Amino acid sequence: MSMLRLEDVTVRFGARTALDAVGLTVAEHETVCVLGPSGSGKSTLLRVVAGLQSADEGRVHLDGRDQSGVPVHRRGVGLMFQDHQLFPQRDVAGNVAFGLRMRRTDRAETERRVAELLELVGLPGAQRRPVGALSGGEQQRVALARALAPRPRLLMLDEPLGQLDRGLRERLVVELRELFGRLGTTVLAVTHDQGEAFALADRVVVMQEGGRVAQIGTPLEVWQRPASEFVARFLGFRNVVPATVNGPTARTPWGELPVPDGTAAGERRVLVRPAGVRVAAAGDGLRCVVGARTFRGDHVVVRLRPEAGPELEAAVPLGDAPEVGDRVGVAFAVDEVVVLPPPRPFP
Numbered sequence: 473m474s475m476l477r478l479e480d481v482t483v484r485f486g487a488r489t490a491l492d493a494v495g496l497t498v499a500e501h502e503t504v505c506v507l508g509p510s511g512s513g514k515s516t517l518l519r520v521v522a523g524l525q526s527a528d529e530g531r532v533h534l535d536g537r538d539q540s541g542v543p544v545h546r547r548g549v550g551l552m553f554q555d556h557q558l559f560p561q562r563d564v565a566g567n568v569a570f571g572l573r574m575r576r577t578d579r580a581e582t583e584r585r586v587a588e589l590l591e592l593v594g595l596p597g598a599q600r601r602p603v604g605a606l607s608g609g610e611q612q613r614v615a616l617a618r619a620l621a622p623r624p625r626l627l628m629l630d631e632p633l634g635q636l637d638r639g640l641r642e643r644l645v646v647e648l649r650e651l652f653g654r655l656g657t658t659v660l661a662v663t664h665d666q667g668e669a670f671a672l673a674d675r676v677v678v679m680q681e682g683g684r685v686a687q688i689g690t691p692l693e694v695w696q697r698p699a700s701e702f703v704a705r706f707l708g709f710r711n712v713v714p715a716t717v718n719g720p721t722a723r724t725p726w727g728e729l730p731v732p733d734g735t736a737a738g739e740r741r742v743l744v745r746p747a748g749v750r751v752a753a754a755g756d757g758l759r760c761v762v763g764a765r766t767f768r769g770d771h772v773v774v775r776l777r778p779e780a781g782p783e784l785e786a787a788v789p790l791g792d793a794p795e796v797g798d799r800v801g802v803a804f805a806v807d808e809v810v811v812l813p814p815p816r817p818f819p
């Protein structure tokens with residue numbers, strides 16, 4: 473059974489729709505990350521589940537029970553917010569023990585649990601340290617220990633690693649995933665960073681403006697088969713053009729492109745992932761001039777100006793990248809061509 477189920481949840485603020493008929497389930501022990509641009513309703517979604525915001529329409533079920541009218545403190549969910557809001561006047565132990573004190577846990581049990589949690593988040597023995605003297609990453613771990621302390625049935629994280637620098641975020645995200653796996657925690661997290669969401673989540677939910685769900689799927693499904701042009705562009709793919717599909721090829725502003733077997737004929741939008749833009753010698757395929765090169769660690773992203781159609785991005789192995797100003801030819805690899813589903817009509 474799903475731990476959390478949202479059924480057509482709608483939230484409006486005046487004329488603005490923050491969530492539009494959102495449906496979503498989170499299974500026990502699953503980590504789901506909600507991803508989307510600013511203002512797409514991510515925080516509102518967490519607030520509705522926590523009971524900090526009521527839904528205008530639809531229902532929230534936890535463990536199969538409708539939560540309408542159930543107050544925040546009776547929902548058994550843990551919340552960790554973006555700015556982790558530790559109590560500055562309390563030491564680490566005082567912060568971690570906060571939720572336990574609210575539940576009147578006795579002193580010995582509280583001490584035992586605080587020590588266990590600090591061990592778990594990689595801060596053993598930090599009980600007496602003042603929180604003001606901790607680094608950003610350490611504060612984040614304390615906030616996490618505090619959220620986990622009352623053993624919430626669902627842990628909700630709002631931009632859990634938002635304030636930290638990139639290196640630390642990448643490390644912590646791996647630790648979090650490992651920790652949630654070990655504890656069997658059920659997690660609903662919000663982030664605007666797709667790398668973080670993809671690294672942390674079993675499934676991701678991509679939201680779009682107007683509080684609508686654009687796609688739900690595993691990171692691999694969403695990455696390989698974006699459900700719409702919006703999702704493709706949100707993931708950072710730029711090679712999207714209109715196409716007329718006819719048999720094994722599609723006519724596009726870049727010329728004829730191969731499309732996967734079985735693609736239905738008609739007017740569509742087509743995405744070519746940068747890895748499928750194959751750079752060859754000038755004279756082969758679509759004629760292009762190299763406009764820019766960006767080093768990306770194990771490959772180079774080359775921006776190409778074709779003789780016809782919009783700019784193209786190609787991912788090229790390190791040693792093979794052409795120079796800015798070079799004339800090259802481009803061919804397209806069918807396994808990196810995605811014909812996007814037609815847009816869903818508004819209900």
Ligand SMILES: Nc1ncnc2c1ncn2[C@@H]1O[C@H](COP(=O)(O)OP(=O)(O)OP(=O)(O)O)[C@@H](O)[C@H]1O
Nearest residue numbers: 485488489490509510511512513514515516517664
């Ligand atoms: N209390 C409120 N009163 C009025 N409008 C609100 C309120 N809370 C949110 N909104 C609006 O609802 C929409 C969704 O907001 P929300 O904070 O959920 O988005 P978000 O995706 O979390 O954004 P961000 O990534 O910037 O935090 C926005 O247009 C926002 O302006």
